[in-house]
Amino acid sequence: MALYDKAAGGYVNAEAVVSTDWVAEHLTDPAVRIVESNEDPLLYSSGHVPGAVEVDWTRDLNDPLMRDYLNRDGFSALMSRIGVARDTHVVFYGDRNNWWACYALWVFSLFGHPRMSVMDGGRIKWSQEGRPMTQERPVTLATDYEAPERDDRTERAFREDVLMLLADRGRLIDVRSPGEFKGDLVHMPDFPNEGALRGGHIPTAANVPWARAVDPESGCFLPAERLREIYEQGAGLQSGDDVVTYCRIGERSSHTWFVLRHLLGYPRVRNYDGSWTEWGNSVGVPIER
């Protein structure tokens, strides 16, 4: 089997996605580290892909005291603990259509880890195919990973970057629900208000809910042709655009960042993790409804 087998999806970065078949054939490959990242904290312990380690988005990826991600030392320690070397191929998967897997991959991207993929269809596809699951935590040989400094310039956007993007007529993709986008809601449907003062969206943003990039039946990413229909014919993006994705706190939008950056190969896509919880409360910034 070829190293990567998803070229049929027509993705620009064919290495970004691997199939469950591919993962099944590389369960014991020492050059591959499989990482499960979920929203539900019980799932990994209930059973996971044999050999997979868990990366928890709150405990492992976020600074506990500052709204920010882990720093160079923290990332180096994490990678060393889960047995990843700089040349290890890291394959992410998880629940919720790989939403949290993409979020973890995005954070890893801030440290420029060279080889990363997402297992198409995520945890539920693996499970529904009747593939082996285990509760046994793998024994990993610690590495001595030396991460570079976190680089927030190319894959991450801050509020000031968004203001500059607006001035430069860049493109914004709001991946929240239509109700949130229109300002009818300041939170996800059925959820209480979590503190955004205003409802609406960042001016000029196009609304493309994140899950549109996924086949609802299989949980797999749509092929590139369908993705282009959504993001190019539908939302008017072009591959050369300077694009910023956002949602509420930057987790849903990391999924869309992955789609645009890796599956469609846009060279300039950043995820604004401050997102609406920051923008909707900021003094002196415009919104649209």
Add this chain to the structure above:
Amino acid sequence: MALPPRLASTLEDLAFFTDRAERVQALVSVAERFRPVPTETAAPPYEEAHRVPGCESEAFVWVGEEGGGLRLDFAVLNPQGLSAMALAVVLKEGLEGEPAARAQDVPDEIVFELFGRELSMGKSLGLMNMVRAVKSGAARLA
């Protein structure tokens, strides 16, 4: 207000696990006891009136009375909704048989006592809405 005794006992048992991995494993074991609502009570597709709002695990709750005490049933349609299943078991085992009014003694924040503070906003609110759905149903009976 004191928690109903069986619910308090469950929390005490879980508090014994100070190691997160052990605590998670204990909650997984709780979730494995989950049984969906019996078909004589409700059969799919379930009435939307029983759906827990905002629960991404697609949980449904039925609150009734049996033998003078509460009876609780749950369905969780998302097979990955393990936390919702665990919470359903904790609520069912902790509250069934109690007077309906005792459900109001369960704070929404029991979710954090069970699962810790490291839940996503969506997950924590969905689980808290399960607790609220039980309390709301019980209030109508009390």
